[in-house]
Amino acid sequence: MKKIFVLDTSVILFNHNSLLSFAEHDVVIPITVLEELDNFKKGNETKNFEAREFIRLLDKISIDKDITQWMALPGENKGNFKIVLNTDGLKSNANELFNNISMDNKIINAALKMKEEEPKKPVILVTKDINLRLKAKAVGLNAEDFETGKVQDTESFSAGIQHVDNFNQDIIERLYNEHHVPLEDVEEFLEIKPNQYYILKGSNSSVLAYYNPFEKQLEQVSKQRCYGIQPRNAEQTFAMHAILNPNIKLVAIHGVAGTGKTLIALAAALEQRRNFKQIYLARPIVPLSNKDIGYLPGDIKSKIDPYMQPLWDNLKFIQYQYNESDPEYKHITQMLESEKLMITPLAYIRGRSLSDVIFIVDEAQNLTPHEIKTIITRAGENSKFIFTGDIKQIDTPYLDELSNGLSYMVDRIQGEDIFSHIQLVKGERSELANLANERL
Numbered sequence: 001m002k003k004i005f006v007l008d009t010s011v012i013l014f015n016h017n018s019l020l021s022f023a024e025h026d027v028v029i030p031i032t033v034l035e036e037l038d039n040f041k042k043g044n045e046t047k048n049f050e051a052r053e054f055i056r057l058l059d060k061i062s063i064d065k066d067i068t069q070w071m072a073l074p075g076e077n078k079g080n081f082k083i084v085l086n087t088d089g090l091k092s093n094a095n096e097l098f099n100n101i102s103m104d105n106k107i108i109n110a111a112l113k114m115k116e117e118e119p120k121k122p123v124i125l126v127t128k129d130i131n132l133r134l135k136a137k138a139v140g141l142n143a144e145d146f147e148t149g150k151v152q153d154t155e156s157f158s159a160g161i162q163h164v165d166n167f168n169q170d171i172i173e174r175l176y177n178e179h180h181v182p183l184e185d186v187e188e189f190l191e192i193k194p195n196q197y198y199i200l201k202g203s204n205s206s207v208l209a210y211y212n213p214f215e216k217q218l219e220q221v222s223k224q225r226c227y228g229i230q231p232r233n234a235e236q237t238f239a240m241h242a243i244l245n246p247n248i249k250l251v252a253i254h255g256v257a258g259t260g261k262t263l264i265a266l267a268a269a270l271e272q273r274r275n276f277k278q279i280y281l282a283r284p285i286v287p288l289s290n291k292d293i294g295y296l297p298g299d300i301k302s303k304i305d306p307y308m309q310p311l312w313d314n315l316k317f318i319q320y321q322y323n324e325s326d327p328e329y330k331h332i333t334q335m336l337e338s339e340k341l342m343i344t345p346l347a348y349i350r351g352r353s354l355s356d357v358i359f360i361v362d363e364a365q366n367l368t369p370h371e372i373k374t375i376i377t378r379a380g381e382n383s384k385f386i387f388t389g390d391i392k393q394i395d396t397p398y399l400d401e402l403s404n405g406l407s408y409m410v411d412r413i414q415g416e417d418i419f420s421h422i423q424l425v426k427g428e429r430s431e432l433a434n435l436a437n438e439r440l
Helices: 009-014 031-040 046-061 103-117 130-138 169-178 234-244 261-271 300-319 327-337 369-376 405-413 431-439
Strands: 004-007 026-030 080-084 123-126 142-144 161-164 180-182 197-201 206-212 217-220 250-255 278-283 341-345 357-361 384-389 419-424
Touching: 004 103, 009 031, 009 046, 026 031, 026 103, 031 046, 031 080, 031 103, 046 369, 080 103, 103 123, 103 130, 123 130, 130 142, 161 234, 169 180, 169 197, 169 206, 169 217, 197 234, 206 234, 234 250, 234 261, 234 419, 250 261, 250 405, 261 278, 261 300, 261 357, 261 384, 278 300, 300 327, 300 341, 327 341, 369 384, 369 405, 384 405
Parallel strands: 004 026, 004 123, 026 080, 123 142, 161 197, 250 384, 250 419, 278 341, 278 357, 357 384
Antiparallel strands: 180 217, 197 206, 206 217
16 A cells, blocks of 8 residues: 655654655655755755755756645655645644644644545555654654665674584694695585684694685684783784775674773774875764764864764773883884874864775664765775774664664675674673673
8 A cells, every 4th residue: 555654853863765665655845844854054064064965956856836735756666745834723733632732743733634634545654763663653643764875783783703513623633733724625615604713622722713815715813912912812803804804895894882992992003104105093973962072062073072082092902011211112103103003083174085004983773774885985095994883872863773874784795795793792892891781
């Protein structure tokens, strides 16, 4: 049955092409949404870009048309579209039911209006705002999340690591002696995937290994110290190996707090400093208490520094592995002064082309799929991009474990020869931090 989907502002700010994402079904935009978009159209953040692009799209498809009347959406097998202006005379009014007038209530009223006008069609309010979905359901409306770009299940992710017990001891010995074994000698024993890592346990010993899709062979992985940082477990060893591997251009590392995601990424990047012109370390700015950074005192650097502090902490930890008189200690200071190493917010990435750089994006779970795409498409020649984050700890209101950019990227790109995905599971920050993760 043909349905009518009523879109909330949050959906459009998540994906400006959401208007065209409902196949043959009809789409309604409440006039309140356009009013809210007007407040978002100025600025350099992704939500501002999405607002501007949607407004341009709407203007393009509505030339010489009355957008308050049903009109065909562009494309094959698409439904119709219109703007709902007037919600007067409703039998059930959200402003009265909730005893206040708000933008959310006006959007609910637009959906109720369509339900009264089109009683034979299912009317569904689509919003990324969980509370708005609950309010809509309270007044008898169907309400759903926007599913486009949402992964089905993060549990099905290949963590990039296979644990194999009772593995062929002869192959383990060959890996220790020859450091690599051809694909044809191991494919009957292992599930082979590009850049797959393995913990292989035999009858007498165990070995860490990696499948190289370019050489089509299983290779031994050894622990390697990077700029004073020694990996403390197999997963950290694999993460360092992936970042140091010149054939792997995109690395995703996720895990709970204290597993060493950012520290490992930064240490491995510093180890390769001579191979790249610059190292960027960035993270999205998620305003505290929903206040924009403009509320903070000082110049732009002073406003941004509180958000960047965790990155500075990791850099200082690496630097303090050495004495002030050591050349490695001085190199980090010199790299900062010469801007060879830069700690920056992500807001200024749009429009740039980044060649000969390592780009580390921390807290990537707070990015939308579109933001992830925007960042990766900036990659120029000889660039490596590293994304770290915890997909179970989302700080952005309209994202969750299934719809954030980090999950989306892993879901869509896993299995590619130039991509590696590692999940860090063991906390290494401290005994106290591990206790908090397990018990609290």
